[in-house]
Amino acid sequence: MGASSRSLKGLDWSNLFMADVKDGVGVYLSVYLLTVRHWQPDQIGYVIAVPGLVGILIQPLAGALIDKTTYKRFLLMLASGVIALCCLVIILMEGFYPTFISQAVVGLVQSVYTPGVAAITLGMVGQAALSKRIGRNETFNHVGNMAAAIIAGLMGRFISYEAIFYFSIFQCFALIVAVLFIKEQDIDHNLARAASATESTDNKATGLKQLFSSRKIIVFIIAMGLFHLANAALLPLVGQKMGLVDQKNSSLYLSAAIIIAQGVMAFVASYSGKAADKGRKAVMIIAFILLPVRALLFAFIDNPYLLTAAQILDGVGAGIFGVISIIMIADLSEGSGRFNLLQGVVYSAIGLACSISSILSGIIVKNFGYAVGFVALAAVAVLGALFFQFVVPETKGINAGEAPDQAVKNA
16 A cells, blocks of 8 residues: 555655754754843753653653554644643743743653654554655755744844744644545554564554663664763854854844754755665764764854854764654564554653753753753763764664564564
8 A cells, every 4th residue: 555645745744844843943942031031041941851751751651652553633633732832831931830830841741752663654654765765854944943943043043933833833833734634544553663564553562671682772772862961962062152152143143053954954865865875884973974074063163153063063963863763763673563662761761861961061061061061962972973873773674584573682
């Protein structure tokens, strides 16, 4: 069964509008709280970290739910409505606790976006076409981020920072409409969880215990966590640094940084999906290598224009990571029916890493300054690159010829 043209276009538009919705405008929130609400860096760190902390708890459950449910589209639409309400809370309530709670709720619902769209994609195109289709998904995602950054930057500069959050509300409702264009009958829910051809959709996904019996899965999860431990705090800290240099134009600088990165990502994502057919690891290591270089540049550059230009490196690295990480997860879970459960575990580890990154970097910056904070993140990035290169195996064809259960045990 091939997906209809309408459903494939709906998937394109869903990725386009999901770009800025799934992260709950966290980057702009960081600068908004610093420059408009005048919060301290450690307070901002707690608020930015809480979605990841909640995700640690909920992400594996969200993955298991997506494996089981046939209401994947509804989950995406429900999450979008809730995030729209959370944006309203930020606008209307100024205290620390309402903002903190709203971001905790964002962490709860945003856990369905990435695994949900990946599952729908796999259920529509199948394993053989997944690499190129994920590349296309990510291209639309980055184009959406780029367009949103342009609009948000102009709104923040010429209207108000609050207008950025109203724009995010609009995107939430646009995403709901886009998801409705995907026909339910075009999604094979058995295929969407990487089940074997003979497995019934009624069978339960194997639990976390069996996943954690795989050394290759464990080291892959650790590598993903190390990458985000170094990466998560970089852009929020750069936004704060630019806000202190030039508060009036901070939203424009930040938007320009995002636009540059997303423009590069859109190109790199398409390339990565094609290059991954020859091997996953050789492509992914590029993202790991560029991360410490970017962190060190941020440590020793103060000029907002140069800080913005350095985001080209983020474009290359994130463009690769967004595509290859999903493909590697699909490799490790192929034939097992655990694709979304494994995604949940990986994103839970990433959420933990992002939370630790935001909290520790906020504390370091408060006590030692921005330069030391960026150097510390660069050191973690170097560790992550070495770990990935020498410990994580190539995943292309890793389960070829094995029974589904045995594949995960031996992975």
